[in-house]
Amino acid sequence: MSANAQIIKTQVGIVGGGPAGLMLSHLLAKSGIENIVVEKRDHETIKNTHRAGILETGSVKMLTDTGVDGRVLTDGYEHEGIDLRFRGESHRINFKELVDASVYLYPQNEVFVDLAAARERDGGDVRYSVSDTEVLDMATDTPKIRFTDAEGNAFEIHCEILVGADGSQGICKWAIPAEHRTDNFIEYPFAWFGILTEAPPSAPELIYSNSEHGFALISQRNEKVQRMYFQADPNEDASKWSEEQIWDELQKRVDGPDGLQLKRGPIFEQMILKFRSYVCEPMRYGNMFLAGDAGHTVPPTGAKGLNLAFADVKVLFEAIDSYFATKSKDLLDGYSEKALRRVWKAQNFSYWMTNMLHTRKDANPFETKRAIGELDTVVNSRYGQQYLAESYTGWPHGL
């Protein structure tokens, strides 16, 4: 420890102020459990980072029913289905009718704005712009977080429970000794070329389109800004594409006899999003617990990343709350196993959607036709549609 590091004591120390870290901090504070969040980015940068956009019903309820904010219901858009498109034909998967559920289109940066404002409103201790974060002594009763704050002052947080909510590029999971951790990992031979455009919506709901030219997702943000993606090579250089090339590429992947035309507009962000599936097992080491992307990553095709982060937090909050109320570690001991059950279900769904909808460069005609057979099986069967609808809108929390 630096000789001048100031020691701060708290009950729960949280690394990472993304959706997982801030939601956990909010729930703990509501229950009277002291906690501190350290976050390496500044508020403005997180607010302007565009990532996930689809919230399951359970995630929406966590925002509204725990007093974060009800803005998701007024500023978000309820979607009662998606459009699964292949051979240039649309097939609506009607969530409401199939499983009596829906999702909300509400961008992750708005979720951050709500959570950060709720922490500020309730006097939460969130330290942005920290650097040199380290976690140590996780296998003891006093795990610690070291960091340097925005003004260059060194601190050491001494806590009872340490939570690694520091996302897929974080430090916490790598601090678990290799012999206590299994890294389950696969990579995919494709990525998404993502854009943000100033244009009206091209469709009222998300379009997931399989085509011979590759996959495309036509998504929305609001009345003026839209989010769209098309399947690309992971090594593609997004900056080399002109707006016209991008629009032509997107259009040809949704072309069909119904004449669907994308509404074009100026593109103000274009980036490559690489795909990985990763699960760290267990999501715990000593008194450090992993939550959200720190413990697992899914490809975005199933819209599960942010939702899984919230689902972890729900289980972890209940376990920490029970520990401080009773001093029993039973629920904490069961956290990893319970969270991982949902994680693997979401991994399966994300993997299935990804492989069914994307095309492989090296696929032979058999594989390409088999994939269309799979899509046909889903849309022509109520059970197939129901499986997709149930998984997409999210299983009840705790299951």
Ligand SMILES: Cc1cc2nc3c(=O)[nH]c(=O)nc-3n(C[C@H](O)[C@H](O)[C@H](O)COP(=O)(O)OP(=O)(O)OC[C@H]3O[C@@H](n4cnc5c(N)ncnc54)[C@H](O)[C@@H]3O)c2cc1C
């Ligand atoms: C580019 C991109 C696009 C995505 N698009 C989609 C999508 O379309 N649909 C979807 O469902 N999911 C998407 N995801 C996934 C989704 O955004 C994540 O699942 C979600 O953010 C998980 O929340 P989290 O709180 O676990 O992690 P994060 O949101 O990653 O938050 C972790 C936080 O920890 C902080 N941190 C990291 N290291 C340290 C450190 N050493 N010290 C202090 N703080 C640290 C980070 O700055 C970050 O703010 C996308 C992810 C990325 C990266």
